[in-house]
Amino acid sequence: MFSKHRFIIVHYLSRHNRRCSTVVTATTATTTVGSTSLQATTTSPNKTVLLHKPSSRYNTLRYNYRAFSSSPSSSSSSFSSGEITPSPPPPPPSPLPITSFTEDEIMIQEAVRSWSKQVLNPIKVRQMDNESKICPIVLKDLFTQGFMGIEIDPEKYDGGSGLSFTSSCIIIEELARMDPSIAILVDIHNTCIINAIRCWGSKQLKKQFLSKLATTSVSSFCLSESESGSDAFSLKTTAIQSKKSKAEKSKSNDNESYHYIINGTKMWISNAKDASTLLVFANVAPSLGYKGITAFVLDKKNGTITIGIPEKKLGLKASSTCTIHFENVKIPSSQILGEIGFGYKYCIEILNEGRIGIAAQQLGIAKACLYDIALPYMKERKQFNTSISEFQGMEHQYAQIATEIHAVELMTYNACRRKEHGMPFIKEASMVKLYSAQIAEKTASKTIEWLGGIGYTQDVLAEKFYRDCKVGSIYEGTTNIELQTIAKLLRSE
């Protein structure tokens, strides 16, 4: 059963001889970085897959238009007078709707949907929520299916699926439609950690971590602390450079005389219990303020790292959220991500992209509530000898919400495509993160009301989605922080 889904992804990969290259152009904290371009591959005259370059897409449409206009039935040339009247030039092709996925993206969507139903079924989801932990079989299967290395190039690193950023969001949305806890694990792992290493990691760091992350190692993004939340760069964790002792030098694999010693406590760290790789933000020169913030990639078993007891949360219970304490953890400089003092820039860029992933999670929650729970129930449930879905008071409510969910979908995939095409997307990402959280919460709340008494019980997942979505307006930028970002960008336009 599992291998069938994995087969789909492997088949997909072998069909398309892809090349993945990462372009890093940003120098300022708010500039788009890391647009990924995949080589277009034509598999048949009328079919092109994963076209991320506008020009290639344009050519495909033009090709199709020509094929159509040169067919006998559509030819406008006149032969009756012996003169050939030239056909009018074809109109310029218009862009496809934002939600038109490529054939391969649709295939991925169907594969995840089917896996979710079979492996992550509502009974398993309820069980994981009650036990506040992710079932090890599910966790292992996330790797087997290729969901843990979505954008990693399989030609360079074992286990990578070589898909696009849009595919990541499709996968996150589909997983959230069954379990938002699994979706957040996959989201943070792919959009926050793997993509940061792909973008800014040295060759050695990529070699050391990317295959591992795609095949066995869950990761955590360690930024927040007890006193630094929205004001993230007031973090107190330090990474002070220090000379190695003779014994340390003889034991280490590198020739370096210095290493960094990390001390501090991170809070609210998702995946912490399951993770073995950590992306940690620490200050190498506290006197420089945020300009000393540096990112390190480390193995959890690499020193004295203590994981706290998971927080008892309102929702996302299967996803562990813990404090992580670092005490004199010695890290070689080879494990610095990118450049010293650039951590705050990387962090901003990671979160800009991450917000689209959170929006995909919130979209999945909203769709699950309306389309998988509320509408089927409302159609079947009768009161006053009438299906409750036919009462106008109900119709107006679910029609309104369906419209709002559609807007979230358009905004989410518009932000994805903008990112993929290297266009500015920060405002769009903040807008959709903000709006998706509002609509997911509204939809989950309404779903409980539409189901009446049963919606308030654990017999259906509506109450769980209601609990799970609330954090959408808190993590990776609270509602106020998103509004602040949008306003700032509006002022600068």
Ligand SMILES: Cc1cc2nc3c(=O)[nH]c(=O)nc-3n(C[C@H](O)[C@H](O)[C@H](O)COP(=O)(O)OP(=O)(O)OC[C@H]3O[C@@H](n4cnc5c(N)ncnc54)[C@H](O)[C@@H]3O)c2cc1C
């Ligand atoms: C379930 C969960 C998982 C998380 N996972 C991670 C993780 O994996 N890694 C990680 O690093 N962090 C994680 N976080 C932390 C999360 O990112 C922070 O909680 C979030 O950034 C808010 O910070 P805070 O909780 O300190 O709230 P605060 O920053 O104290 O905010 C409290 C309130 O004040 C408002 N506020 C703050 N500043 C302003 C301002 N300038 N203008 C207007 N209003 C303002 C906020 O909008 C909010 O309403 C997680 C949190 C949760 C709940």
